[in-house]
Structures are given as C-alpha cells and as structure tokens.
Amino acid sequence: MxxxxxxxSCDDTSVGxxxxxxxxxxVDALLAYSQIQDHQQYGGVVPEIASRLHYDKILEVIKNIxxxxxxxxxxxxxxxxxxxxxxxxxxKAVASLxxxxxxxPLVHVNHIYGHxxxxxxxxxxxxxxxxxxxxxxxxxxxxxxxxxxxxTEEAHQFWWYRIKKVWYxxxxxxxxxxDKVARMxxxxxxxxxxxxxxxxxxxxxxxxxxxxxFLSKEGFEFSFSWMKSQxxxxxxxxxxxxxxxxxxxxxDIAYEFxxxxxxxxxxxxxxxxxxxxxxxxWLAGGVSCNDRLREYxxxxxxxxxxxxxxxxPMKKVYSMDNAAMIGLAWxxxxxxx
Ligand code: KG4
Ligand code: ZN
Numbered sequence: 001m002x003x004x005x006x007x008x009s010c011d012d013t014s015v016g017x018x019x020x021x022x023x024x025x026x027v028d029a030l031l032a033y034s035q036i037q038d039h040q041q042y043g044g045v046v047p048e049i050a051s052r053l054h055y056d057k058i059l060e061v062i063k064n065i066x067x068x069x070x071x072x073x074x075x076x077x078x079x080x081x082x083x084x085x086x087x088x089x090x091x092k093a094v095a096s097l098x099x100x101x102x103x104x105p106l107v108h109v110n111h112i113y114g115h116x117x118x119x120x121x122x123x124x125x126x127x128x129x130x131x132x133x134x135x136x137x138x139x140x141x142x143x144x145x146x147x148x149x150x151x152t153e154e155a156h157q158f159w160w161y162r163i164k165k166v167w168y169x170x171x172x173x174x175x176x177x178x179d180k181v182a183r184m185x186x187x188x189x190x191x192x193x194x195x196x197x198x199x200x201x202x203x204x205x206x207x208x209x210x211x212x213x214f215l216s217k218e219g220f221e222f223s224f225s226w227m228k229s230q231x232x233x234x235x236x237x238x239x240x241x242x243x244x245x246x247x248x249x250x251x252d253i254a255y256e257f258x259x260x261x262x263x264x265x266x267x268x269x270x271x272x273x274x275x276x277x278x279x280x281x282w283l284a285g286g287v288s289c290n291d292r293l294r295e296y297x298x299x300x301x302x303x304x305x306x307x308x309x310x311x312x313p314m315k316k317v318y319s320m321d322n323a324a325m326i327g328l329a330w331x332x333x334x335x336x337x
Pocket of ligand 1: 178
C-alpha cells in the first residue's frame with residue numbers, strides 16, 4: 001500500500017510517499033520546505049506568516065515529488081489536527097483537491113499519532129514488544145502514551161495496536177520551553193539544539209540550581225512553564241545584582257536547565273514503564289533529538305531494566321515534523337477498518 005502524505009501543521013511544508021509491504025514501512029520520498037529562517041527574526045513561529053508560506057510553497061514541494069507519482073498511490077493522507085488552523089487548512093485544501101482530481105480516498109490524520117508511530121518508519125513491525133510506553137516531546141506537545149496489542153475499552157484503536165494517553169503537560173511543551181529559555185539566554189529560534197551544545201560546556205556542580213518540577217508528585221504530569229519561569233527569575237536576580245551574563249554562566253544555566261528537564265521527563269517515563277509493565281520505551285518528537293535525553297534513559301535502562309528496549313526514530317528527520325509519519329499513521333488507521 002502506498003500513500004501520499006501532506007503535513008502543514010506548523011512551520012514545515014512537508015510531502016512524502018510511504019510504502020507498506022506488510023512487514024516494513026519504507027519512505028520512498030520525503031521533501032519539505034522549512035520555514036525556520038522565515039520566523040527566526042520574530043523569535044518563534046508567527047501563525048499568519050506560516051499559513052501564507054505553506055500556501056506559497058506547497059505546490060512547488062508536490063511538483064518536486066512528481067504529479068505522476070500521485071497517480072500510483074492508493075490513498076492520500078493529510079494532517080488535520082492539532083496546531084495552527086490557518087496552516088492546517090492549506091494542507092487540507094490541497095489534499096482534498098488532489099484526492100478529488102486523482103480519485104483517491106482521503107484520510108485525515110492526527111499529528112500526534114504521526115509522532116507516536118514515527119518509530120516504525122524503516123523498522124520491521126515484527127521487532128516490537130508490547131506493551132510500549134512512548135514519550136512524544138516536541139515544540140507543541142508533551143505526552144506519554146501506552147500502546148498495547150490487546151483491547152482496552154477507553155483506548156483509541158489503531159490496527160492491531162491500542163493506544164492510550166497516560167498524561168500530558170499542564171502548560172508548555174518541553175520543546176517550547178527549550179526554545180523560550182534559549183531566547184532568554186542568547187538567541188534565535190529554535191533553541192533546543194543550541195541548549196544541548198551550550199550544556200556540553202557547562203559544569204555539573206555550579207551555583208546554578210533548578211527545582212525538578214512535579215518530580216516528587218505522584219502521577220505523570222509535567223509543568224514546563226514553571227521550569228522556564230525558574231530561569232527567568234534567576235536572570236532577573238542576576239540583573240538586579242549587576243552580575244554579567246558571561247558565556248560561562250550561560251553554559252552552566254543551559255547545563256542545569258537541560259538536566260532538570262531531562263530528569264523529570266525520564267523519571268516520569270520510567271514511572272509509566274513500571275505502571276504498565278512495558279517491554280519497550282520509545283522517544284518521539286523533536287526533543288527526542290536531544291542526545292542527553294536518550295543517554296539518560298539508556299544508562300538508566302541498562303542498570304535498572306536490562307530487558308527493556310529503548311528506541312527513537314531511525315533518522316533525525318523522522319523525529320521532527322515530517323509527512324512520512326503522517327503517511328504511516330494513516331496506513332495504521334485504514335488497516336483497522
Ligand atoms: O517535532 P518538531 O519538529 O515540531 C513540533 O511538533 O513542535 O519539534 C520541534 C521542537 C523545537 O521546540 C526544538 O527546539 C526541539 O524540538 N528540539 C530539541 C532538539 N532538537 C529539536 N529540543 C531539545 N534538544 C534538541 N537537540
Ligand atoms: Zn510535531
């Protein structure tokens with residue numbers, strides 16, 4: 001089964017072709033126009049600019065995939081929810097037009113389920129061991145899901161999988177928090193990767209210390225807004241005392257901030273792993289590109305749960321927003337019907 005997939009929920013105009021041969025999902029093509037440079041001067045994504053750019057670029061990206069290729073697909077899938085309404089509508093309009101012109105079925109996909117199953121791209125489905133616990137952490141979402149292969153009543157059904165949201169952030173997502181803290185410290189959007197780079201030069205036992213928000217609380221909830229406020233408060237205190245924000249201090253703040261976020265996310269994920277007796281742990285979404293997050297989980301897993309498999313998407317591009325994951329989530333939904 002072959003699908004043409006379109007993703008325009010935020011700042012990437014992404015189009016892909018995904019193939020499924022009953023064993024493995026392969027990505028035949030994946031092209032995108034990234035708007036990062038267009039939003040950088042504003043310090044974050046500007047919704048109005050995002051939707052105009054999707055409108056300007058989408059046909060060019062589809063042309064590069066090749067209109068002839070669309071004739072051969074079995075279905076067309078498109079992200080319809082959640083995120084920026086003006087951006088989503090561009091993808092939806094183009095997808096419905098193509099579906100109508102080429103007389104192909106059109107399937108609406110939830111963006112988060114795309115991230116959730118992005119780990120299956122280029123990976124054999126037979127490799128999976130259930131139950132799975134998944135952390136999807138991105139610029140707009142931060143959720144923990146449990147995926148089982150047997151029915152539970154309240155779970156959403158996907159093919160042979162059953163998925164259930166265990167918990168989500170009460171305010172900001174982790175990626176959003178990385179971006180906002182990076183902006184407070186020095187610079188341009190997006191900030192996740194830059195925090196990681198600065199943190200590598202920071203010291204473990206500096207005077208900078210942040211609370212691990214909600215870590216002592218039972219349950220799986222996160223509050224990244226609170227985490228971000230601690231940095232903002234520290235910067236105000238430094239300013240009052242006329243303490244210069246040196247490169248060394250920036251690196252120490254980045255280090256401690258990243259440790260605090262990573263520790264909370266991984267320890268909550270482990271809590272879910274214990275509660276659901278998981279065999280596999282997945283990290284998905286843009287924040288799963290963070291090497292420290294994976295390293296922390298892998299070293300914890302090696303010591304405390306050697307039987308458990310820890311996975312993240314096969315390629316960095318599958319962690320970030322991309323159309324291939326939308327092609328995949330769509331196939332899963334269709335197969336279930
Ligand atoms: O999945 P994604 O491309 O888009 C959304 O669905 O939001 O994720 C983008 C987010 C941004 O907030 C970015 O700062 C964050 O992922 N990110 C990272 C890293 N690379 C990207 N966060 C932490 N560490 C990284 N290395
Ligand atoms: Zn996303």
